[in-house]
Amino acid sequence: MTTQETVPDEKPVDEHALRLRVVTALGAARDRTELLTSCVEEPELTAQHSPLMSPLVWDLAHIGNQEEQWLWRAVGGREALRPEIDSLYDAFEHPRATRPSLPLLAPAEARAYAADVRTRILDLLDGTRLEGRPLVDSAFVFGMIAQHEQQHDETMLITHQLRKGPAALTAPPPPATASALPGQTEVLVPGGPFTMGTSDEPWALDNERPAHTRIVPAFLIDTAPVTNGAYQAFVADGGYHDERWWQSEGWDQIREHGIEAPLFWRREGGAWLRRRFGVTEPVPEDEPVLHVSWYEADAYARWAGRRLPTEAEWEKAARHDPATGRSRRYPWGDADPGPGHANLGQRHLGPAPAGSYPEGASPLGVRQLIGDVWEWTASDFLPYPGFRAFPYKEYSEVFFGPAHKVLRGGSFAVDPVACRGTFRNWDLPVRRQIFAGFRTARNAEAA
The missing domain is CATH 3.90.1580.10 (paralog of FGE (formylglycine-generating enzyme))
Known part of the structure; x- marks a missing residue:
């Protein structure tokens, strides 16, 4: 992860309102992630339903790992929590078709890891000044992570469409x-x-x-x-x-x-x-x-x-x-x-x-x-x-x-x-x- 801190200047934003927006966006993304990964049994999470897509459990841990790298480490300057898994969840290092063969975190461990990172990030957010650095101006990087998780939620929904078997998701028309x-x-x-x-x-x-x-x-x-x-x-x-x-x-x-x-x-x-x-x-x-x-x-x-x-x-x-x-x-x-x-x-x-x-x-x-x-x-x-x-x-x-x-x-x-x-x-x-x-x-x- 190489940071290039160059972005156009942004208008000043009320930090209380901005933190509320971040908490709301991160919370909505995590609620959706939990829905998409709790509606099927563990074998469905670890299976690869198409060579075009990752196992759902890979996306789950990848979401937590990106949040840790960008918010806990890059913004907070904190020591890595799980540096040994960085390469496992590097999307450029491992094509989707090969990810089932990796020693991925099991579903329970992936959930616990993502939850631990999120708890730390919410505490970190309270003490982070949301201006003065391009990465945090107007909470840009927090918004980037919320968008990243939602993009993977869409990816996981595609995986649900590709999986065989009975319906696991419902929604009104x-x-x-x-x-x-x-x-x-x-x-x-x-x-x-x-x-x-x-x-x-x-x-x-x-x-x-x-x-x-x-x-x-x-x-x-x-x-x-x-x-x-x-x-x-x-x-x-x-x-x-x-x-x-x-x-x-x-x-x-x-x-x-x-x-x-x-x-x-x-x-x-x-x-x-x-x-x-x-x-x-x-x-x-x-x-x-x-x-x-x-x-x-x-x-x-x-x-x-x-x-x-x-x-x-x-x-x-x-x-x-x-x-x-x-x-x-x-x-x-x-x-x-x-x-x-x-x-x-x-x-x-x-x-x-x-x-x-x-x-x-x-x-x-x-x-x-x-x-x-x-x-x-x-x-x-x-x-x-x-x-x-x-x-x-x-x-x-x-x-x-x-x-x-x-x-x-x-x-x-x-x-x-x-x-x-x-x-x-x-x-x-x-x-x-x-x-x-x-x-x-x-x-x-x-x-």
């Missing part, structure tokens, strides 16, 4: 929305400059910084994500068997693996079924399509005579207010997400029908830009002009380049602390197990 789909299927986003990224969001991570001006030509974008029903039309039209729609690497991928539909779908008796968290059910046509790779999203868009939006287009659609010219924190404004704005935080175990959450719409009427499904964009994961790695290169910098595609907006599995209008996710274009869907766009001159 998203609230019904009368006439969910908006009347317009697409909206025009005017061309011109807008402010992309941020320089003043205290807990924004390095790849979201700095704020800078982008010139984006006018374009049209879907008012809602592409639905299962719309995607079924692509499948029925032979989309998986027509090379015209596919990037060469994507075509090779689907032929090699015999892919003919989104992950977890199967055809039975003339109907499409899916498996979701241990339950088999009909594929609901009005929900955003889920578990498709970037190649599948790109192929659908080509088939539909459209394309994926660039990352800059997506963020302009989500944040730009044409009336004022400013960029909002979220599509609906600057207020933190509430239950009426977006489907976040694992309140539900799937996306809401396309067009839901009208309160969360952008000024131009684009819905569900935050929550429900991660949205693939056309863009490679690249640094912004003036990017500086902080507090370590391995968070973002080592992933920059054409190998990874950008996803934006978050999913139902993302906590609000780890989801903003500026938040950037990235993954390999072959990935299908993640909670990803997409929406499409087209050039304005093609209208």
Whole structure:
């Protein structure tokens, strides 16, 4: 762990309120971690349910180890509690497929370790001045750790989706929305400059910084994500068997693996079924399509005579207010997400029908830009002009380049602390197990 303490100056913050925010964020993350690791028996925690994912018990101890390294040691300057396990829980040292062979902490020991670290950190927080050092200004590193745990909670939820056997998690369905789909299927986003990224969001991570001006030509974008029903039309039209729609690497991928539909779908008796968290059910046509790779999203868009939006287009659609010219924190404004704005935080175990959450719409009427499904964009994961790695290169910098595609907006599995209008996710274009869907766009001159 190499710290590089360089981050833009932040505005002074009330330390009492800031500590309360930290305690709330850390507590919410730990409650979710405990839910995800207590709902199955010990053999399920130590098993590897897919070579793409770690055993759940690895994530549990990794969460505690990162908290110890960054808060107990880096912030508090305290002696390491378990230095001998650092290498076991180094995500770069051990690929996921090999982690079951490591001498990992047993579930009870992993829980005790994570709990011990958390108790120490809450005591440390009380005596830590939250200014004067880039790492602690506005409690940045505490927010980073809360986001890190929530990101691993999403990873563990993906593991739950991949595991075989009966359902271990339950949640109510998203609230019904009368006439969910908006009347317009697409909206025009005017061309011109807008402010992309941020320089003043205290807990924004390095790849979201700095704020800078982008010139984006006018374009049209879907008012809602592409639905299962719309995607079924692509499948029925032979989309998986027509090379015209596919990037060469994507075509090779689907032929090699015999892919003919989104992950977890199967055809039975003339109907499409899916498996979701241990339950088999009909594929609901009005929900955003889920578990498709970037190649599948790109192929659908080509088939539909459209394309994926660039990352800059997506963020302009989500944040730009044409009336004022400013960029909002979220599509609906600057207020933190509430239950009426977006489907976040694992309140539900799937996306809401396309067009839901009208309160969360952008000024131009684009819905569900935050929550429900991660949205693939056309863009490679690249640094912004003036990017500086902080507090370590391995968070973002080592992933920059054409190998990874950008996803934006978050999913139902993302906590609000780890989801903003500026938040950037990235993954390999072959990935299908993640909670990803997409929406499409087209050039304005093609209208």
